[in-house]
Amino acid sequence: MKTHRPFVALTLALCLTGLLAAQLALAAPPTTGEVPTRDQIEDKYKWDLTDIYADREAWEKDFKRMQGIAESFPKKYKGKLTNSPDILYGALQDSAQVGVEFGKIMVYAHQTLHEDGNVPTSQEMAKRAIGLATKLNEATSWMEPEILSIPEETLRSWITSSPKLALYEHHLDNIIRGKAHILDARGEELLAMTGQMGAAANEAYTSLCDVDLPFPTIKDENGNDVELSETRHYMFRTYPDRRVRKDSFMGTMSAYMPFKNTIAALLAGSIHGDVFTTKARHFDATLEAALFGPNIPVSVYDNLVKTINKNLPLLHRYAKLRKKMLGVDELHIYDLYCPMVPKPQEEQYTYEQAKDMVLTGLEPLGEEYLTAVRKAFENRWIDVYETKNKRSGAYSWGTYLVHPYMLLNFNGTFDYVGTLAHEMGHAMHSYFTFLNRPPVYGSYATFVAEVASTTNEIVMQEYWLQRAKTKEEKLFLLDQFLDSIRQTVFRQTMFAEFERAMHQAAEAGEALTAERLGKMYMNTMQKYYGPTLVMDPEAEVYGLRISHFFRAFYVYQYATSYSAAATLAVGILDEKPGALENYLGFLKAGSSEYPIDTLKKAGVDMTTPKPIEDCMKRFETLLDRFEETLES
Numbered sequence: 001m002k003t004h005r006p007f008v009a010l011t012l013a014l015c016l017t018g019l020l021a022a023q024l025a026l027a028a029p030p031t032t033g034e035v036p037t038r039d040q041i042e043d044k045y046k047w048d049l050t051d052i053y054a055d056r057e058a059w060e061k062d063f064k065r066m067q068g069i070a071e072s073f074p075k076k077y078k079g080k081l082t083n084s085p086d087i088l089y090g091a092l093q094d095s096a097q098v099g100v101e102f103g104k105i106m107v108y109a110h111q112t113l114h115e116d117g118n119v120p121t122s123q124e125m126a127k128r129a130i131g132l133a134t135k136l137n138e139a140t141s142w143m144e145p146e147i148l149s150i151p152e153e154t155l156r157s158w159i160t161s162s163p164k165l166a167l168y169e170h171h172l173d174n175i176i177r178g179k180a181h182i183l184d185a186r187g188e189e190l191l192a193m194t195g196q197m198g199a200a201a202n203e204a205y206t207s208l209c210d211v212d213l214p215f216p217t218i219k220d221e222n223g224n225d226v227e228l229s230e231t232r233h234y235m236f237r238t239y240p241d242r243r244v245r246k247d248s249f250m251g252t253m254s255a256y257m258p259f260k261n262t263i264a265a266l267l268a269g270s271i272h273g274d275v276f277t278t279k280a281r282h283f284d285a286t287l288e289a290a291l292f293g294p295n296i297p298v299s300v301y302d303n304l305v306k307t308i309n310k311n312l313p314l315l316h317r318y319a320k321l322r323k324k325m326l327g328v329d330e331l332h333i334y335d336l337y338c339p340m341v342p343k344p345q346e347e348q349y350t351y352e353q354a355k356d357m358v359l360t361g362l363e364p365l366g367e368e369y370l371t372a373v374r375k376a377f378e379n380r381w382i383d384v385y386e387t388k389n390k391r392s393g394a395y396s397w398g399t400y401l402v403h404p405y406m407l408l409n410f411n412g413t414f415d416y417v418g419t420l421a422h423e424m425g426h427a428m429h430s431y432f433t434f435l436n437r438p439p440v441y442g443s444y445a446t447f448v449a450e451v452a453s454t455t456n457e458i459v460m461q462e463y464w465l466q467r468a469k470t471k472e473e474k475l476f477l478l479d480q481f482l483d484s485i486r487q488t489v490f491r492q493t494m495f496a497e498f499e500r501a502m503h504q505a506a507e508a509g510e511a512l513t514a515e516r517l518g519k520m521y522m523n524t525m526q527k528y529y530g531p532t533l534v535m536d537p538e539a540e541v542y543g544l545r546i547s548h549f550f551r552a553f554y555v556y557q558y559a560t561s562y563s564a565a566a567t568l569a570v571g572i573l574d575e576k577p578g579a580l581e582n583y584l585g586f587l588k589a590g591s592s593e594y595p596i597d598t599l600k601k602a603g604v605d606m607t608t609p610k611p612i613e614d615c616m617k618r619f620e621t622l623l624d625r626f627e628e629t630l631e632s
């Protein structure tokens with residue numbers, strides 16, 4: 001848990017599935033020809049940053065003004081918040097406003113840099129924006145401790161008696177509930193001093209895996225020598241050629257094997273760091289501490305793991321189907337990632353076609369939603385094509401006082417139409433939040449950040465299936481959709497279960513040796529996939545190398561987000577009364593409530609098995625449809 005919420009986020013808000021997709025990424029299609037420069041692209045395919053500032057001069061002018069605010073803000077308010085509800089209100093109002101005004105500076109600088117990362121003036125602008133963020137964070141970091149020095153009763157009575165301050169009730173409640181876990185000045189100082197020590201295990205692990213680890217060379221499908229790496233392993237494991245998949249798996253594991261004790265010790269070090277902070281901050285368990293920030297009840301985590309365990313027979317059925325489809329005599333880990341159905345002749349779509357497909361596919365979301373999507377398409381909120389030195393990947397970002405933006409590197413594939421729908425989900429979530437909430441609640445929590453994007457993906461799935469002309473196309477799509485639930489829901493829950501077991505063992509004072517962790521992981525994986533999966537002894541290091549485990553209790557959100565989205569999307573597709581209205585309400589809620597409450601209002605209670613069960617039902621329906629289509 002952080003002692004205070006930073007005033008402005010320093011890092012780019014990349015999407016969770018974006019990160020996940022990057023890990024799972026297939027080989028990028030070879031790009032042929034020259035990459036165009038920005039001036040070769042028509043304006044209508046480039047985002048328009050003049051919506052934020054007319055030019056760099058205007059940015060400079062605003063930058064100076066904000067520097068002044070960083071100086072004047074503490075002078076105006078520091079030491080005075082305890083005086084009266086009016087002063088407290090003024091400070092909260094001003095700091096929220098400064099936050100959104102700074103958003104313009106940050107977004108303009110970074111998005112300019114993302115257009116062409118090689119321009120020194122843009123690099124400098126981005127660096128200066130981050131420097132200013134640090135200054136503004138310093139200028140406001142005293143606020144939370146000062147608010148907490150007001151007795152809770154006084155603060156609550158101020159909120160009830162001052163109609164203006166009532167707007168900040170939820171914001172203040174969020175600060176107040178942290179009080180029990182904040183230490184005295186010396187305690188906080190000591191904890192801050194442990195920061196660098198705590199990061200050492202993760203840093204050592206990253207250096208070992210990214211730099212020092214010697215990967216072997218294997219022969220690719222054409223018989224050429226290729227030196228392995230994690231990225232190449234992610235690519236090779238999707239190959240139809242089983243020999244390549246197997247060599248890649250064995251080769252990658254053989255790289256980690258000699259270091260298994262080192263990696264286990266580093267992982268244990270990271271977990272012991274979490275245990276230390278947990279105890280220091282008076283939490284009962286590391287899980288409770290990790291979920292405290294977004295105020296997620298531990299029951300949500302337990303419920304996810306329990307409900308998925310109940311539904312494991314579905315994954316066992318899937319494993320059998322996979323074995324049959326691949327025609328292998330034994331199903332191994334290296335058979336889990338290649339498509340069960342080969343990709344039919346890849347169609348290429350123009351951006352105009354992709355836009356139409358997204359607009360048609362998202363029709364179930366209704367006119368209010370579609371009007372906003374058209375607005376994004378027609379007003380240059382999107383930077384469409386790859387250009388020289390442009391940032392890779394795709395994201396949605398934007399700023400409260402203007403509107404959301406989207407960066408793409410559109411390549412015309414089926415996958416990319418999905419990416420467009422996904423990023424549009426993020427953009428619409430931001431758009432409706434910006435429009436309907438005051439600055440203080442104008443963003444949303446990580447816990448719900450992937451819900452809108454995934455809802456779009458699931459709504460689009462039905463459109464794709466209706467569009468499919470041949471049996472092969474249909475099977476290919478069903479395979480893809482099944483795989484997204486398998487990887488996002490089953491696999492991430494398996495990680496979550498393993499992670500929890502590791503932390504519990506550490507909390508009980510038990511030793512986390514390589515042998516023990518390796519066995520724990522293999523047993524969990526065997527339980528998930530069932531008897532069809534033949535476990536290779538090399539899998540001992542398979543789980544140990546997953547870098548997410550250095551960031552405790554993070555991955556479960558992939559599974560909860562997907563399940564919430566499945567419930568919402570299926571409700572909308574089935575035209576369940578109120579489903580669409582509730583969904584739009586969710587998009588408009590921002591951070592005005594705790595994320596679990598926002599979802600509850602939208603009809604998804606994550607403390608109950610229902611949303612996870614809904615998602616499992618969808619998996620089962622897709623399995624049924626796959627088998628029916630196969631037999632047809």
Ligand SMILES: [Zn+2]
Binds near residue numbers: 016017426
């Ligand atoms: Zn995303």
